[in-house]
Amino acid sequence: MKAYSRFSDTELADLLKSGDRTAFTEIFNRYNSLLYIHAFKKFNNKEEARDAVQEAFAMIWAKRETLMVKSNLVGYLYTCVQHKILDQISRNKTARNYLASLQNFIDEVKEGTDDLIRLKQLSAIIDQEINALPNKMREIFELSRKKNLSHKEIAAKLNISEETVKSQVKNALKILRVKLGLFVYLMFMIRF
Template identity: 25%
Template structure:
């Protein structure tokens, strides 16, 4: 197995990881870790905390490799676990003054309060369920473009569909999600963050 990760062959890599293939796991780590680390750093504002959590994240992925579904977006699975780890950290921080001080020194005081952040994550959980309700192809395009930040051209090549089809799926997914969010308190701003980040 080549160490160079190829997005078009992601399902093959995931199947190998499920079988305990360390080389395939390393290739996936090399591909996803910079993006995950960047997201963790933006939230935690600490290189040490972000690096530690990145290692914890991939340790969990290795331990839970048998649970990974190669037919579903691995990136979405990865970022969901990452989000859960951050939520757990902030919950622990509420009970651990030392950790609160460390987060504050790292710049966390510039971010929303822990309570606001947790409220946002709860709404994101609702939105994740809403995304799961989309038709399979539309959901996959949305996940790849909006959750994994892939370009329209990359998704077009990956799924063997035209760029116009990618754009069409995104427009319809956005319409579907906005319709589901109608009347859901606190979702309007969150939708804008998710759909246009």
Template identity: 50%
Template sequence: MHPYHLCSDRELALLLTKGNEQAFTEVYNRFYGLLFIHASKRLNDDEEAKDVVHQLFESLWLKRAQIDPDGNLSAYLYTAVRNRVLDVFAHQKVENKYVDSLQHFMDQDHVRTDHRVRERQMAALIEQEIDALPPKMREIFILSRKANKTHREISEELGLSELTVKTQVKNALRILRSRLGAVVYIAFILKIHQ
């Protein structure tokens, strides 16, 4: 077999359906950059775009047996990225709608005592999860979310780059979202933005 980088998309697709890992690597190398740019332009968020493209390739490998070797591989990948980008937008819309309704609920005057108890329990749970973050991430997150410092202020205070600070805050939020679940996480986000 000649080198994989000389294979046509059609040949790679056929090899992929047979579970050929080198063919998958070649597809990844050939299309990752283009798909990332495509997703990034639409999402205006490089981290989100990376997630979308990585998930796409993960799905491509898991569903490799279902690929049509006679189909257009690049068109298939671009369509898949577009659909995932649309999913991100749809999810954000649902999340925003949910946040709005939760905010409305929290704004209502008749907040009962049992709600205050639940709120205290929720606050304790959130604090517990923040304490469980890696030390540097926890320090950055507390400065950002509780001391309301900007990424620039934190980077100057701790001698780190702004990008590092931004990444650490984003990773902390991702960890908290996965550990706390959507409802508690959204309530937490609402609280820190009040």
């Protein structure tokens, strides 16, 4: 039986290339702790460090036949672990960015939905108060604010004087201001 613990890194790498599982186990036992410490210093997280080292060893086993260890095995192993560390950091950053983006989207949708609900409620209150105006005043007011007709156009359309139109719109605004309050009145003026 071979004493794998006595083999050099180059001999172990050659045996690994030929598919020798015991050589792989010896390499793992020889360098696992050192690679783990290296990864832990980068992550400061036991699980992530362990995952990076295990992924590196899994990749080494999967690519054992094409393994290109030129000078030293430990340098090759550190490089493999370093690549896994960078991959993990990139995945973590991507995941954080995705979660932040998703949270922003949820916040915007929620805010937009809340605004939409408030706007619909406000519109319903305003429409209710406009409908409560006397008929002629309501008709003139709606032509002015909802149809955007000028006082002159409303006067011509309804066969009344411009002064009557002006007076009716002014009175309607006074009534709405009192009933809806200043805030709702200002919102209404911005909306229409």
